[in-house]
Amino acid sequence: MKEPFIHPYIPNSDPEIQKEMLKDIGVTDIDDFFACIPDAQRYQGLLDLPKPYLSEVELKKHVYSIINKNTSAEELVSFLGGGCWQHHVPAICDEINSRSEFLTAYAGEPYEDHGRFQALFEYTSMMAELLDVDVVNVPTYDGSQAAATALRMACRITNRSRVIVVNTTAPDRLSVIKGYLYPDFEVIEIGHDPIIGLLDLAELENIVDETIGAVYFENPSYLGFIETQGQMISKAAHSCGALTVVYTDPSSLGILAPPSSYGADLTCGDIQPLGIHMFMGGGRGGFIGSPGDEKFIQEYPSRLFGIAPTTHGEWGFGDVAWERTSFANREDAKEFVGTAAALWGITAGVYLALMGPKGMRELGENCIKRANYAIKKMASIDNLKVPAIGKYFYKEFVVNFDETGKKVSDINDRLLERGILGGHDLSSSYPQLGQSALYCFTEIHSLDTIDRFVAELVSILKE
Amino acid sequence: MESAAYKDNKNFHQARWEEPVIFELSTPGERGIFLPTIEPEIEELAGDVFDQMPEGVIRADLPALPEMAQMRVLKHYLHLSQENLGADFNVDIGQGTCTMKYSPKINEHFVRSPKVADLHPLQDEKTMQGTLEILYQTEQFLKSISGLDRFTLQPGGGSQAILAIVSIIRAWVDAKGLADTKDEIITTIFSHPSNCAVAKVKGFKVITIYADPVTGRPDFQAFKEAVSERTAALLITNPEDIGIYNEHIQDFTDLVHAHGGLCSYDQANANGILGITRAKEANFDICFFNIHKSFSSPHGCGGPGSGVVGVKEHLIDYLPVPLISYDQRNERYYLDYDVPNSVGKIKDFYGIVPAIIRAYAWIMSLGARGLLEVARVSVLNNNYVMQKLLQMRGITAPYADGEKRIEQVRFSFEKLKEETGCGFSDVQRRICDFACHIWSSHEPFIIPEPFTIEPTESYSKKELDQYLSAIEQIIEEAYTDPDLVKKAPHNSVIHHVAEHEYLDDPELWAITWRMYQKKYDGYFIRIGVK
Numbered sequence: 002m003k004e005p006f007i008h009p010y011i012p013n014s015d016p017e018i019q020k021e022m023l024k025d026i027g028v029t030d031i032d033d034f035f036a037c038i039p040d041a042q043r044y045q046g047l048l049d050l051p052k053p054y055l056s057e058v059e060l061k062k063h064v065y066s067i068i069n070k071n072t073s074a075e076e077l078v079s080f081l082g083g084g085c086w087q088h089h090v091p092a093i094c095d096e097i098n099s100r101s102e103f104l105t106a107y108a109g110e111p112y113e114d115h116g117r118f119q120a121l122f123e124y125t126s127m128m129a130e131l132l133d134v135d136v137v138n139v140p141t142y143d144g145s146q147a148a149a150t151a152l153r154m155a156c157r158i159t160n161r162s163r164v165i166v167v168n169t170t171a172p173d174r175l176s177v178i179k180g181y182l183y184p185d186f187e188v189i190e191i192g193h194d195p196i197i198g199l200l201d202l203a204e205l206e207n208i209v210d211e212t213i214g215a216v217y218f219e220n221p222s223y224l225g226f227i228e229t230q231g232q233m234i235s236k237a238a239h240s241c242g243a244l245t246v247v248y249t250d251p252s253s254l255g256i257l258a259p260p261s262s263y264g265a266d267l268t269c270g271d272i273q274p275l276g277i278h279m280f281m282g283g284g285r286g287g288f289i290g291s292p293g294d295e296k297f298i299q300e301y302p303s304r305l306f307g308i309a310p311t312t313h314g315e316w317g318f319g320d321v322a323w324e325r326t327s328f329a330n331r332e333d334a335k336e337f338v339g340t341a342a343a344l345w346g347i348t349a350g351v352y353l354a355l356m357g358p359k360g361m362r363e364l365g366e367n368c369i370k371r372a373n374y375a376i377k378k379m380a381s382i383d384n385l386k387v388p389a390i391g392k393y394f395y396k397e398f399v400v401n402f403d404e405t406g407k408k409v410s411d412i413n414d415r416l417l418e419r420g421i422l423g424g425h426d427l428s429s430s431y432p433q434l435g436q437s438a439l440y441c442f443t444e445i446h447s448l449d450t451i452d453r454f455v456a457e458l459v460s461i462l463k464e
Numbered sequence: 465m466e467s468a469a470y471k472d473n474k475n476f477h478q479a480r481w482e483e484p485v486i487f488e489l490s491t492p493g494e495r496g497i498f499l500p501t502i503e504p505e506i507e508e509l510a511g512d513v514f515d516q517m518p519e520g521v522i523r524a525d526l527p528a529l530p531e532m533a534q535m536r537v538l539k540h541y542l543h544l545s546q547e548n549l550g551a552d553f554n555v556d557i558g559q560g561t562c563t564m565k566y567s568p569k570i571n572e573h574f575v576r577s578p579k580v581a582d583l584h585p586l587q588d589e590k591t592m593q594g595t596l597e598i599l600y601q602t603e604q605f606l607k608s609i610s611g612l613d614r615f616t617l618q619p620g621g622g623s624q625a626i627l628a629i630v631s632i633i634r635a636w637v638d639a640k641g642l643a644d645t646k647d648e649i650i651t652t653i654f655s656h657p658s659n660c661a662v663a664k665v666k667g668f669k670v671i672t673i674y675a676d677p678v679t680g681r682p683d684f685q686a687f688k689e690a691v692s693e694r695t696a697a698l699l700i701t702n703p704e705d706i707g708i709y710n711e712h713i714q715d716f717t718d719l720v721h722a723h724g725g726l727c728s729y730d731q732a733n734a735n736g737i738l739g740i741t742r743a744k745e746a747n748f749d750i751c752f753f754n755i756h757k758s759f760s761s762p763h764g765c766g767g768p769g770s771g772v773v774g775v776k777e778h779l780i781d782y783l784p785v786p787l788i789s790y791d792q793r794n795e796r797y798y799l800d801y802d803v804p805n806s807v808g809k810i811k812d813f814y815g816i817v818p819a820i821i822r823a824y825a826w827i828m829s830l831g832a833r834g835l836l837e838v839a840r841v842s843v844l845n846n847n848y849v850m851q852k853l854l855q856m857r858g859i860t861a862p863y864a865d866g867e868k869r870i871e872q873v874r875f876s877f878e879k880l881k882e883e884t885g886c887g888f889s890d891v892q893r894r895i896c897d898f899a900c901h902i903w904s905s906h907e908p909f910i911i912p913e914p915f916t917i918e919p920t921e922s923y924s925k926k927e928l929d930q931y932l933s934a935i936e937q938i939i940e941e942a943y944t945d946p947d948l949v950k951k952a953p954h955n956s957v958i959h960h961v962a963e964h965e966y967l968d969d970p971e972l973w974a975i976t977w978r979m980y981q982k983k984y985d986g987y988f989i990r991i992g993v994k
Contacts (some may be wrong), residue, residue: 002620003488006833006834006836006837008830008834008835009831009836010566010568010830010921011834011837011838011841011921011922012922012924012925012927013841013844013845013921013923013925014841014921016973018924018925019841019844021925022844022845022848023844023927025471025848026847026848026851026852028541028847028868030840031840031843031844033868033870034843034844034847034869034870035843036490036868037709037711037867038709038711038737038740039711039714039872041714041740042711042713042714042745042746042747043740043741043746044739044741044742044745046609047739047833047836048608048609048739048832048835049608049832049834050605050609050827050831050832051728051774051828051831052606052706052831053827053828053829053830053831053833053834054828054829055829055831057570058883060570060825060828060829061570061573062744063827063828064574064598064821064824064828065574065577065596067597067598068574068577068579068580068594068595068598068821069579069594070594070597071579071580071583071591071592071593071594071595072579072591073578073579073580073581073582073583073591074582074583074584075578075582076578078590078624081584081585081587084587084812085584085585085586085812085813087582087584091497093534093537093538093541093849095540095576096538097542097545099572099576100542100545101550101552101553102535102545102546102548102549102550102552102553103545103548103550103764103765104552104572104762104764105550105551105552105553105567105762105763105764106548106549106551106763106764106765107551107559107564107763107765107766107903108559108562108763108903109548109549109559109900109901109903110892110893110895110896110903110904111521111958112896112901112953112956112957112958113478113548113549113649113896113899113901113953113956113957114548114549114765114901115544115548115956115957115958116543116545116546116547116548116957117544117548117765117766119483119485119544119547120544120548120765121765122485122488122976122977123485123487123919123977125681125975125976126485126486126487126976126977126978127486127529127530129976129977129978129979130527130528130978131527131529133527135975135976135978135979136975136976136979137975137976139766140767142619142620142621142624142767142811143620143811144812145809145811145812146620146624149495153665154929164543170657173809173812173813174809174812176808176809177808177809177810177811178811179808180631180807180808180809180810181574181627183634183666183667184634184666184667185667219465226516227521229517229518229520229521231520232520234478239735242714243977248933249549253521254527255523255526255527256522257521257522257523257723258520258521258522258523258524259523259527262520262524263520271812273901278581278582279581279582279583279584279585280575280580280581280816280817280818281580281583281584281585281587281595281813281814281817282585282812282813282814282815282817283768283813283814283816283817283818283819283820284581284768284817284818285620285768285812285813285816286613286767286768292916292969293975293979293982295970298970298973298975304766305975306975307966307967307973307974307975308725308966308974308977308980309961309963309964309966309967310954310961310963310966310987310988311958311959311960311961311962312959312960312962313952313958313959314729314987315482315610315958315959316483316484316485316958317958317959317961317968318961319961319967320965320967321967321968321973321975322968322973323967323968324969325946327623327657327660327661328657328907330904330905331657331660331661331670331672331908332660332661332663332664332670333664334657334661334662336665337623337626337627337657337658337662337665338623338658339622339623339624339626339658339769340621340622340623340655340754340756340763340766340767340769341620341621341623341624341766341767341769342620342764342767342768343764343765343766343767344764344765344766344767345764345767345768347541347765350486351541352492352529353529354486354496354529354537354540354541355496355497355534355537356496356497356524356529356534356611357494357495357496357529357530357531357532358526358527358528358529358531359495359526359531360495360496360497360498360499361527361529362523362526362528363498363499364499365523366499366502367499367500367502368961369510369513369514370502370506370513371502371506371510373510373511373513374505374509374510376508377510378509380761387474393516393517393518393521402852413588414588417588417590417591422584422587422588422591425586443916444499444500447500447503448505448506451506453650454963456703
């Protein structure tokens, strides 16, 4: 313990420097600073932690020895989706988000941190074009938080306390929504058509009334199909003064109509597919888009960056309507705000700038055609029901294996032996779908990859 | 020997690219990146998927995104990056409460490895054993650091950690059948505002305890009057944002426990007390740490962060799912959904994996001695800076006069403002000209003209002296040439955004470029307004 502990990450760990500083301020020992902590609260001895790897050589060896136990989706062929999707991440996205200037900055002012204000203003501006709305927030934690907050916003705007959510909502997201709205707001689930998957419009029209603040659905849905009744759902909601809240996959919006075109008042979702690695579900950011009316803007809990003039005619930036936030107004604020996902917002901005209008259109075409090709290929396999639910698809669809007499988990085990991550097993989250799996196809899946997978699946099913 | 310029950075000038907003750079026809050509076999079998779709499903127009060749996109963002001052570039001690410290570069290698970055969360657990092991082991470290019994690593930042905590408190109150009686949460004015804001979101009434005007500790008398059978929980920080350790903390937790409530310790910033004191010893039931603060994950311009929540045994059953567990018999790590009274999901999937991996590597590079040294040096640095600042004209440190502080201090420029007319915001703009910054950590405005300095362990004595020299020079300027300070910044990326109504007036604000174009023509010329 008396041996000095000098560490490259701690410049003033050198005892000589410490002595000099202590002398300078007239203190004998560093421990004197902790004299204010009563003995009963002082931790005695050293924390129970493993012996450290002080050299970078040893640390690197150690950490890689663990990381290398992973086999990534890149090393395999993956058809997993379900809210986190394997899309190509352009090299420039990684280049920009690994720049120290962005990576290590935090909450500086619009002067020395002008770059982050502008980059995030540009991100929200490009998202606004993609979503065809006037306002988009600086990212919140993830799509589920965005959905939950959008529903609370809708309830505040309408001054109502109940929301209707379709029961094809992603199960984890539904859990977040219910948890976040509780106890102030009631979440009512409504059904869907078991064949074509669409929201049960008759049930909606039956239960929507003046107590409902929002009607929420996802498009494309968690189960992959496209909800084609957007206009009618919005009409039903709006006829009772409720708002329409739509969760969407931003990667689809070069090809699919943005929710605002069929009446969504609030559009939400996750920016992960826009140039962000999957990180085992750890690379996410939530967006909320709305019209530019003040009644919407004042209900956002998130940071909103606006553009403003400077004394010298430059583009300046700053926080819009700061008093909304919990930083300014504590418990009287709109929900709460904190450190969330700004770096991923900047990254998604880079992605949208690289893709441009044509790139987003081609991305959509790639996903939709590759998925529809895969549907037709898989539908030709004996005993598979493809698609198991829904009629029109973007990049995901459900495959039912009941007639094969095999379990999804067994099929996926066999696929993995062949280097393939099969679709996500839905048998526990959607038992009504039997032995079904959610398959995902994006621009990364070439003809050869899909054909090879289909051949492997055929051979496994014959076993 | 060192040059005078090094000492005070007086010749610094930040990059000023006068970078246009990206839409102004668009040139129709340019392409930034290509997608794969769709193979003819796919085109043929997929058929004309668009024609089959009902009306209104396919987007009619292309989104009006910029059109730019690849290198132009790169250049634009590199310019913007240079117009941003990351922690790697400056003596970043002016963002008090944020714990700006060195994020080791080797840890970036780990998280950017495809083995980590390109893992899908729904992969077979067999293929994710490496990351699961790191998550599991990091939890074991956090248990040791806090003394608590189980952690969730799921929340995406400190405020979402507070959401997890208050959700646990809500679930506990409901499970115990106490929802009608236990409907209040007590917090303090110098605890992070998300504590009270989240308490409100989860349906609790909020009682805020103010600081004793002399000692700076939360007013115990007021606290005693606030605690009752209605108290569901106490959410408190210690040391609070003013850097004063409340030595009576156990009296606070004991009193809440005596009334059947829970105690949650906001340890977003635990830097000054790592290995010194723990949540367990002060009798807390719950705590959270910010991985992007004390545990070195970079702040990313405001996230992704990571907030990890620890609880005592009696609250484990309320934690969000899944937990990360280890099956000894089969020697495998797994996602554990067996949590009987779980609050469910707080966030998609399992947490900010890259941040947790960085924290793991950071702890493994320091060990117990290292963590203790982090606390010792951050406290030494803080008290060194405090003493030097208090010797300068115009600066005071309200509360606890003459006492040492832990890891940070909230100072006041009130005297400077009175004597020179230059207040906090003027100094804040001027210090940009010295390659430093001070952020607006001033809410609530209990301390007038406030600024919070948190030196952490990452800065050398020379760097601290450099920062102090910048402050000293600005103070000198305030007394001799206040206009120089008031018109600042001069050498930053841009000049003063003086007219705040553009950010506060609904008629004037423009939150996106399309909103700007609807309201303005050219440079802030209102359309349709004479």
